[in-house]
Amino acid sequence: GKRKTTGNANNPNQDLCDFLMELADYERNVSKNVYKYNAYRKAAGTLSALTERVKNGEEAKKLPGIGVKIAKKIDEFLQTGKLQKLEDIKKDDTNVAISLLARVSGIGPAKAKELVDAGIKTLEDLKKHQDKLTYHQKLGLKYFEDFEKKIPRAEIVQIEKILKNTINELNSAYLVTICGSYRRGKEESGDIDVLVTHPDYTSKADKKKKTISLKTIVECLKKKKLITDTISLGYTKFMGVCQLPEDKSKPFRRLDIRLTFYDQYYCAILYFTGSDLFNKNMRAHALVKKYTLNEYALKRLTTEGVPGEIEEITSEEDIFKFLGLPYKDPKDRDI
Numbered sequence: 465g466k467r468k469t470t471g472n473a474n475n476p477n478q479d480l481c482d483f484l485m486e487l488a489d490y491e492r493n494v495s496k497n498v499y500k501y502n503a504y505r506k507a508a509g510t511l512s513a514l515t516e517r518v519k520n521g522e523e524a525k526k527l528p529g530i531g532v533k534i535a536k537k538i539d540e541f542l543q544t545g546k547l548q549k550l551e552d553i554k555k556d557d558t559n560v561a562i563s564l565l566a567r568v569s570g571i572g573p574a575k576a577k578e579l580v581d582a583g584i585k586t587l588e589d590l591k592k593h594q595d596k597l598t599y600h601q602k603l604g605l606k607y608f609e610d611f612e613k614k615i616p617r618a619e620i621v622q623i624e625k626i627l628k629n630t631i632n633e634l635n636s637a638y639l640v641t642i643c644g645s646y647r648r649g650k651e652e653s654g655d656i657d658v659l660v661t662h663p664d665y666t667s668k669a670d671k672k673k674k675t676i677s678l679k680t681i682v683e684c685l686k687k688k689k690l691i692t693d694t695i696s697l698g699y700t701k702f703m704g705v706c707q708l709p710e711d712k713s714k715p716f717r718r719l720d721i722r723l724t725f726y727d728q729y730y731c732a733i734l735y736f737t738g739s740d741l742f743n744k745n746m747r748a749h750a751l752v753k754k755y756t757l758n759e760y761a762l763k764r765l766t767t768e769g770v771p772g773e774i775e776e777i778t779s780e781e782d783i784f785k786f787l788g789l790p791y792k793d794p795k796d797r798d799i
């Protein structure tokens with residue numbers, strides 16, 4: 465799967481964030497230690513939000529998500545310009561190969577290891593062994609270079625216009641919101657995350673009325689030559705590939721579309737706006753407040769600790785209010 469970056473223009477701690485993200489990738493793809501993966505990402509997120517260069521580990525340790533061990537690594541990097549742990553990791557060809565293959569869309573850490581164990585270590589090897597890949601992984605390989613490229617905000621603005629025009633031509637009441645890092649105000653994104661709903665499409669509505677259809681939406685976006693490939697398509701979730709139709713020199717981009725119930729829209733928007741670390745923190749906070757939060761609903765936990773009554777949510781602000789949290793603007797939701 466895709467690599468995450470901290471993505472913050474003119475970040476004075478970029479080199480520190482880079483080595484922390486390299487360590488994070490290693491923990492996810494090779495060690496399969498999700499706990500450390502998230503810890504390194506959190507530390508990188510903290511550093512990327514600073515406006516000044518960090519002076520030393522001691523100073524960094526005062527910041528959220530940076531403990532003794534990461535502080536020591538920061539000192540080592542500031543003093544020597546490198547990190548011995550990373551140098552050692554990179555000396556091992558198997559580690560390097562697993563990390564490379566895990567960058568292919570659709571290939572996770574387990575599949576990457578399986579391939580490397582079978583002697584497949586480069587993208588060239590992978591091209592020769594496509595029979596070992598799923599359709600998604602084959603597309604990931606085909607578009608490897610393009611999917612590695614970040615999507616500039618201006619290009620997403622153009623794609624957003626086509627999405628909204630096309631979907632609203634079908635039915636003007638559809639609501640279309642691009643979430644993910646774009647909604648968090650990032651200047652570049654890894655992919656495009658689209659949320660669609662319609663006032664008639666509620667969790668209580670009669671499902672036999674098939675006027676609201678993701679499949680129809682996808683067909684129309686294909687006709688407009690925005691969608692070029694489908695990775696998977698269900699009733700509520702599309703995963704695929706798009707390219708700006710008016711400019712074939714532009715890279716192919718990963719596009720996700722979700723159709724969500726109107727009465728669950730704000731929980732869905734909150735979830736898909738992320739970041740994933742922000743969501744983790746918010747869900748943990750919800751549990752402390754005896755609530756359970758997911759992409760569908762905010763539910764009060766009963767005295768037995770099981771999900772009970774659904775709270776009525778009519779805005780993102782409502783969710784923060786129920787949890788006793790001050791509202792956070794999407795741009796402040798990186799960690």
Ligand code: DCP
Binds near residue numbers: 469743
């Ligand atoms: N999400 C989550 N937990 C995950 C994956 C995703 O909570 N394990 C939510 C939060 C993310 C959103 O879905 O912000 C979209 O997922 P992306 O992987 O597309 O992440 P972003 O859009 O935040 O970043 P990028 O620019 O890399 O796409």
Ligand code: MG
Binds near residue numbers: 656
């Ligand atoms: Mg995204």
Ligand code: MN
Binds near residue numbers: 644656657
């Ligand atoms: Mn996505």
